[in-house]
Amino acid sequence: MSLSSLLICPDAQAVQVLTKILRELDIQVEYCADLALVNQRISAQQFDAVILDCQDQAKAVAGILEIRRLPAARKTLIIGLVDGREQVRDIFTSGANFVIYKPVSAMRAESSLRAARGLMKREQRTKLRIALHAPASIAYAGVESASATVLDLSESGLSLQSQRRLPPQCKVYFQFNLPGDRSAIRLSGDVVWQDASGRVGIRFVDVPQTSRRALQEWIKTSLDTQAEADEKAARAAHASEIPSRTGGLGLSAVSSNRRVQSRLACRLSADVYRVGEGVPNRCTLSDISAGGCYVEMSSPFTSGTVVEIIVRTTEMKLRVRGTAQTVHPGYGMGVRFSLSTAREQDQVRLLVACQSAEAANV
Numbered sequence: 001m002s003l004s005s006l007l008i009c010p011d012a013q014a015v016q017v018l019t020k021i022l023r024e025l026d027i028q029v030e031y032c033a034d035l036a037l038v039n040q041r042i043s044a045q046q047f048d049a050v051i052l053d054c055q056d057q058a059k060a061v062a063g064i065l066e067i068r069r070l071p072a073a074r075k076t077l078i079i080g081l082v083d084g085r086e087q088v089r090d091i092f093t094s095g096a097n098f099v100i101y102k103p104v105s106a107m108r109a110e111s112s113l114r115a116a117r118g119l120m121k122r123e124q125r126t127k128l129r130i131a132l133h134a135p136a137s138i139a140y141a142g143v144e145s146a147s148a149t150v151l152d153l154s155e156s157g158l159s160l161q162s163q164r165r166l167p168p169q170c171k172v173y174f175q176f177n178l179p180g181d182r183s184a185i186r187l188s189g190d191v192v193w194q195d196a197s198g199r200v201g202i203r204f205v206d207v208p209q210t211s212r213r214a215l216q217e218w219i220k221t222s223l224d225t226q227a228e229a230d231e232k233a234a235r236a237a238h239a240s241e242i243p244s245r246t247g248g249l250g251l252s253a254v255s256s257n258r259r260v261q262s263r264l265a266c267r268l269s270a271d272v273y274r275v276g277e278g279v280p281n282r283c284t285l286s287d288i289s290a291g292g293c294y295v296e297m298s299s300p301f302t303s304g305t306v307v308e309i310i311v312r313t314t315e316m317k318l319r320v321r322g323t324a325q326t327v328h329p330g331y332g333m334g335v336r337f338s339l340s341t342a343r344e345q346d347q348v349r350l351l352v353a354c355q356s357a358e359a360a361n362v
Contacts, residue, residue, distance in 0.1 A: 078095060
């Protein structure tokens with residue numbers, strides 16, 4: 001799956017640094033010298049990211065607002081190049097997802113763009129995929145029947161492992177059986193991507209009504225089963241929780257393993273408020289995921305308290321609401337996020353991606 005970016009920047013040195021990093025991250029780069037032409041380019045071609053120099057802040061804010069109004073830019077990440085912290089608030093408020101400080105250094109830019117790339121890859125898939133391991137028979141130009149293995153599956157596509165390299169952009173006909181179903185799924189699709197290990201991404205083209213119905217029912221059943229298993233695991237984990245102080249941090253050594261969603265260990269300074277009160281409580285987030293976080297504070301709120309958490313990093317500011325769930329007096333509390341808009345969801349995923357990128361670079 002090829003990623004693309006549009007770069008609007010008059011600084012030749014910054015363009016050189018960013019272009020090199022983007023290409024190393026396998027992100028195609030198109031350069032646009034005039035901000036007035038950006039909307040025209042985005043309307044003609046969808047980009048995964050737009051990188052915009054914000055030296056003229058008023059023009060940059062107006063440009064970002066215009067980009068956000070375009071249907072083709074609904075999932076586009078916007079990265080602002082800023083001169084100082086005083087610009088950051090307005091740039092984020094107008095709709096940017098990331099900022100990179102100028103002068104653009106290779107180290108800082110690579111960290112931010114690597115995190116952005118992870119978010120772009122996730123946004124490219126609009127349907128949830130279910131892991132699968134099912135033998136399949138495929139046919140394509142010049143090959144009547146070849147063995148393959150389906151690796152994951154959604155309503156709109158799948159990925160498979162093939163022993164042979166398929167012709168680029170060819171149509172593939174195949175059939176396989178879903179676990180627990182004796183009826184064969186028969187359909188066809190286009191090759192979208194493939195890598196050197198033999199993994200191939202397929203986008204469905206022709207799906208007979210019977211096969212589509214079987215796919216939808218199996219995916220729904222699989223998701224329901226997984227949700228039920230997660231709920232049981234969460235109840236069991238909650239019943240066995242015994243907080244213990246380790247290393248002065250007030251966290252169990254296995255605290256991250258108690259979550260249904262995979263959480264990323266971090267050390268983020270933050271302010272937490274009871275909703276409706278203006279008194280900030282300084283705290284530290286010690287792990288975070290797309291669904292929640294653990295807040296270290298000596299006097300945590302009672303379970304069920306609605307809170308607002310504000311996190312500031314060099315790349316972004318996050319303001320998110322949530323509800324206190326598990327409470328450990330003297331240690332902290334687990335908070336489940338209440339994400340009401342797509343922008344809030346993007347911002348949380350962005351923060352998680354940034355922390356993941358920083359951890360990978362340590």
